[in-house]
Amino acid sequence: MHTLKRIGYYLGGFSIGLVLLAFFFSGKKTSCAYFPQERVLKNLRVKPYKLTPEAAQSLAAMQLDTVTINRLLKLGDVDFGESVPRREPCGYFVITGQDEAGNNLKMELDNCKEAVSIKSLTKIAN
Structure with missing residues (x-):
């Protein structure tokens, strides 16, 4: 041939x-999420989330909305140094990122089996 x-x-x-x-x-x-950060963010995005009263107050005080939370869950960075992923009954994660205006934000949340509980959302210094 x-x-x-x-x-x-x-x-x-x-x-x-x-x-x-x-x-x-x-x-x-x-989609394929191979790296740990991508897997964590994808896991957090697919679950419904609820805001604690403190997180809701900080969102209102900073004049932000849930679009900012979705943006952090999509484009944010998981800080594994501060996070405790295997904590019982819910893993604790810290996510940092920027909002649309370029402000640096830090979000603390608990990742439970059924839902994600957002504990706080704060601005951090540049």
Whole structure:
């Protein structure tokens, strides 16, 4: 078999495989969170969250809304040095990030099995 013919068969099979993969994975919300920070943030995002009264007051005082919380849960950084992920009954996490105005924020929360409880949201110095 000639080399060009082999390359042709290979590319033909490869292209059919790509089309099949595109067909099977189109329209599905597939994602891969391999690193610890990505897994923690994804776990926190999929659960419903509730604000403690202290967190609700600090949100109102800083004139922020739940969009800021969602932004921190999407783009924030988990501070594993301050976090206690295996605490019983709920893991404790500290997330830092920025709001839309560029202010540095720190959010403390408890990650329980059913829901996430946001304990505090504070501004931190640059």
